[in-house]
Amino acid sequence: MKLLHLLYDFCDLYGEYGNILALERALKSKTDVTADRMPLTALSGELDFSEYDFIYIGSATERNLHTALEFLRVYKQPLKDALDKGTVILATGNAFELFGKSITDSNGKELAGLGFFDYYSVESDERIVTDEKAIFNKTEEPVIGFINKCSNIYGITSPMFTASEGTGNNPDDKGEGIISGSFYGTHIIGPLLIRNPKIAEYFAELISRTQAPDAV
Amino acid sequence: MRMFFAVLLCRLLRFIGTMFGRGSSLPGLAALKIYPNVLAKVKYPPAVIAVTGSNGKTSTVEMAAHVLSSLGKKVIYNREGSNQTAGAASLILSNCTLTGRVKGDVILLETDERYAKHIFKYFSPTHFVITNLLRDQLTRNGHPEWVYASILPAIPKDTVLVLNADDPLVSMFSSAADKTVWFGMDKQPFSTKENTGVYDDGKYCPRCKSPMEYEYRHFNHIGSYRCTSCGHKKADTDYTVTNADLKNAIMTVNGKYDIKLSFSSIYNIYNILACFAVCSLAGANESAIAENISSYSLTNGRILRFTLGESEGVFLIAKHENSVSYDSALRYIADSGEKCAVMIIVDSVSRRYQTGETSWLWDVNFSLLKSENIEHIYLSGKHADDLSVRFSYTDIDPALISVIPDIDEMTQTAGHAGHDMLYAVTCFSDKDKFLKNTEKTTASAT
Numbered sequence: 001m002k003l004l005h006l007l008y009d010f011c012d013l014y015g016e017y018g019n020i021l022a023l024e025r026a027l028k029s030k031t032d033v034t035a036d037r038m039p040l041t042a043l044s045g046e047l048d049f050s051e052y053d054f055i056y057i058g059s060a061t062e063r064n065l066h067t068a069l070e071f072l073r074v075y076k077q078p079l080k081d082a083l084d085k086g087t088v089i090l091a092t093g094n095a096f097e098l099f100g101k102s103i104t105d106s107n108g109k110e111l112a113g114l115g116f117f118d119y120y121s122v123e124s125d126e127r128i129v130t131d132e133k134a135i136f137n138k139t140e141e142p143v144i145g146f147i148n149k150c151s152n153i154y155g156i157t158s159p160m161f162t163a164s165e166g167t168g169n170n171p172d173d174k175g176e177g178i179i180s181g182s183f184y185g186t187h188i189i190g191p192l193l194i195r196n197p198k199i200a201e202y203f204a205e206l207i208s209r210t211q212a213p214d215a216v
Numbered sequence: 217m218r219m220f221f222a223v224l225l226c227r228l229l230r231f232i233g234t235m236f237g238r239g240s241s242l243p244g245l246a247a248l249k250i251y252p253n254v255l256a257k258v259k260y261p262p263a264v265i266a267v268t269g270s271n272g273k274t275s276t277v278e279m280a281a282h283v284l285s286s287l288g289k290k291v292i293y294n295r296e297g298s299n300q301t302a303g304a305a306s307l308i309l310s311n312c313t314l315t316g317r318v319k320g321d322v323i324l325l326e327t328d329e330r331y332a333k334h335i336f337k338y339f340s341p342t343h344f345v346i347t348n349l350l351r352d353q354l355t356r357n358g359h360p361e362w363v364y365a366s367i368l369p370a371i372p373k374d375t376v377l378v379l380n381a382d383d384p385l386v387s388m389f390s391s392a393a394d395k396t397v398w399f400g401m402d403k404q405p406f407s408t409k410e411n412t413g414v415y416d417d418g419k420y421c422p423r424c425k426s427p428m429e430y431e432y433r434h435f436n437h438i439g440s441y442r443c444t445s446c447g448h449k450k451a452d453t454d455y456t457v458t459n460a461d462l463k464n465a466i467m468t469v470n471g472k473y474d475i476k477l478s479f480s481s482i483y484n485i486y487n488i489l490a491c492f493a494v495c496s497l498a499g500a501n502e503s504a505i506a507e508n509i510s511s512y513s514l515t516n517g518r519i520l521r522f523t524l525g526e527s528e529g530v531f532l533i534a535k536h537e538n539s540v541s542y543d544s545a546l547r548y549i550a551d552s553g554e555k556c557a558v559m560i561i562v563d564s565v566s567r568r569y570q571t572g573e574t575s576w577l578w579d580v581n582f583s584l585l586k587s588e589n590i591e592h593i594y595l596s597g598k599h600a601d602d603l604s605v606r607f608s609y610t611d612i613d614p615a616l617i618s619v620i621p622d623i624d625e626m627t628q629t630a631g632h633a634g635h636d637m638l639y640a641v642t643c644f645s646d647k648d649k650f651l652k653n654t655e656k657t658t659a660s661a662t
Binding site: 041061127129144190 | 355358362416
């Protein structure tokens with residue numbers, strides 16, 4: 001089992017490396033697991049992401065996010081190939097905005113996203129900061145977390161969570177984050193999988209299942 | 217005429233407020249209501265010094281106020297908690313004549329990072345000190361670059377910036393004003409080549425996002441850096457800690473001014489350095505400043521000692537939601553070398569707002585407590601379980617850790633466990649919940 005923490009040193013706010021640690025621990029009881037940490041400077045030359053069962057990327061400052069987007073755009077196809085082959089991707093905080101159609105910064109400049117999905121994000125000068133209580137739409141489990149963002153996301157029809165307290169993707173939406181195939185995105189920051197062990201367990205099961213056909 | 221009424225109203229409300237021991241910002245708020253532009257019309261003294269940044273604002277301002285006062289200057293300064301626009305208005309107007317002239321030689325304004333742009337819409341400080349930008353209260357501050365962007369529009373072109381040259385993000389402010397005075401610390405025995413924190417905010421250049429190289433670091437991203445691409449680097453410093461001897465509790469500024477430390481921490485040294493720069497820029501004699509800081513430091517910068525059950529202890533403030541502050545307290549305990557037990561209390565994350573946000577625990581390098589001299593660790597408060605999970609991801613032996621959420625019960629247990637020495641680590645918000653269980657609290661020099 002191979003896990004990847006993508007841009008661990010660049011999209012590194014709010015102690016979110018805890019997510020990969022929690023997943024590693026949840027998987028250890030089931031299988032052999034290694035977790036690679038990929039820095040920004042490793043994004044050069046040819047890279048194959050489909051060797052990974054799970055790719056994680058976390059929150060960044062807005063400037064880092066925009067820079068990360070420039071770097072990742074070069075690897076759009078290899079990332080898409082991995083996703084299509086069944087690699088599970090979890091993106092937390094504003095990192096999940098990378099995979100949409102576009103990110104518009106607070107000056108109104110539109111940056112093309114990786115374009116895997118049709119949603120788009122709009123940043124502003126105001127931060128939306130709130131404790132979050134929600135239901136994980138896959139299992140109906142309650143989750144707790146925190147949101148600290150300056151953007152609204154539009155155009156998502158299959159959210160990861162349904163917010164009961166806090167905020168959704170935008171002020172008119174109770175839906176928070178996205179699930180599409182094996183892609184999971186949420187604006188809940190911090191070590192979500194540490195605070196919600198059942199979500200960690202969900203991902204551990206999911207990855208074990210996904211990998212099973214090859215393993216036999 | 218409006219000035220007259222604004223000042224009068226402010227003074228009157230301040231007087232009433234003092235009688236009832238109430239809020240310091242209300243008088244300013246009222247004065248701003250009847251005369252919104254009042255702060256632009258006041259006649260300021262020759263030195264108006266603003267101090268902002270993540271850590272060290274309060275210490276720097278209080279120390280500088282003390283030093284300048286004892287050197288004969290009339291200083292007007294704000295105390296913690298009144299660092300927003302209305303607070304600044306209260307302070308300034310209640311120290312004005314009825315014609316709007318400030319009765320003092322120096323105004324020192326501790327300024328909230330997020331409010332500076334509102335305050336300095338009306339007047340320019342002569343000097344603008346920025347101590348550092350660190351991960352601090354991210355629940356309200358977003359992240360350091362967000363704070364940077366928030367301070368930037370507050371800087372008037374004609375102010376003299378007084379910047380920490382060792383902080384790559386703070387150094388970026390330099391281009392916002394015509395003149396910058398730099399302070400910083402030369403390489404010291406405790407400086408490291410590598411980053412020692414959990415995260416590294418100095419890995420990439422804040423200007424161009426290319427990798428940076430460090431000649432040395434004092435802590436986190438604070439040190440001597442150089443961008444491999446755009447050349448952004450530590451500037452030559454005007455006020456310099458040329459020697460910092462933590463063991464003998466002494467530091468030297470500009471190679472000739474020795475200052476005694478009451479608390480041997482790197483952060484304290486930076487506060488003193490910033491204070492030295494402020495006082496010098498306000499026109500005080502440098503030898504006199506050094507002498508005064510030494511005596512201030514020995515009488516005020518004291519360590520809080522307590523007795524708990526059979527053990528003696530030392531209380532250390534570590535600000536919740538501020539990993540640098542925590543790392544500093546933890547490093548202090550590990551470096552002390554004393555056989556001891558450590559109590560860590562996280563009950564209320566903040567005293568200003570309600571939140572259950574604990575992601576900052578993952579930015580704290582708790583592995584620093586894996587040290588020969590630390591015999592036991594007590595985790596306590598409402599977030600004891602969050603702490604416990606966090607510790608389970610360090611390589612500290614779980615047998616050394618007790619998780620006792622109830623603070624009273626934890627202190628009882630720790631006080632009667634036969635520890636030679638205790639350290640308590642927590643924030644202002646939880647300080648009294650711990651100290652009420654202790655006896656014979658005294659403040660003393662190291």
